[in-house]
Amino acid sequence: xxTKISLWLGGLILAGIVLDLALxxxxxxxxxxxxxxxxxxxxxxxx
Numbered sequence: 001x002x003t004k005i006s007l008w009l010g011g012l013i014l015a016g017i018v019l020d021l022a023l024x025x026x027x028x029x030x031x032x033x034x035x036x037x038x039x040x041x042x043x044x045x046x047x
Contacts, residue, residue: 001009020028 017029020026
């Protein structure tokens with residue numbers, strides 16, 4: 001991945017987080033965080 005692509009991707013992710021916090025009070029971040037933890041536990045099980 002080139003530096004330009006990684007900067008654009010990072011900017012888009014940051015913009016999504018800011019929009020979520022501004023419009024939905026971070027509800028989606030909490031949901032994605034919980035799902036991410038469940039995924040890590042699932043992956044650790046198969047390790």
